[in-house]
Amino acid sequence: MVGGEGDENPTMVVESREWILSAYAAVGIPTADHLKLRTRKLSLDLHSIPDDHVAVELLWVSVDPYLRGRRSGHEEGLYFLQFALDEVIVNIGIRRIIQSKTSKFAKGDLVIYNFFPFSEYSISAAL
DSSP: OOTTTTTTOOOOOEEEEEEEOOSSSOOOOOTTTTTTEEEEEOOOOOOGTTTTTTEEEEEEEOOOOTTHHSSSSTTTTOEEEEOOOOBBOOOEEEEEEEESSSSSTTOOEEEEEEEEESEEEEEEEOO
16 A cells, blocks of 8 residues: 555555456366456555445455356356356455445444455445
């Protein structure tokens, strides 16, 4: 993170790593051809977060067997839609609130939610 000199609210920009599905893997174990780790800059400044949203840090994410079906490219018989290609994968995770623009959560709160992105940091709607 980068802090602004003498600033009451220092600039908070992070390089967040996130997992994306770059190609469907219909059978077998996904490889580097299917999953990519990308890095993107993300501002966690309070003024850059929309109202009723929070900036969160990933502490733990579950990698469940059901994810196999969501990365197969086959829609038939699934109870969840396929992951979109070149989008961040989502699943249940535990996050810490870094910044909050909602009365529902305060800085430091821990949150468990079913569809958090597999990324170190993200901005999410306060559900």
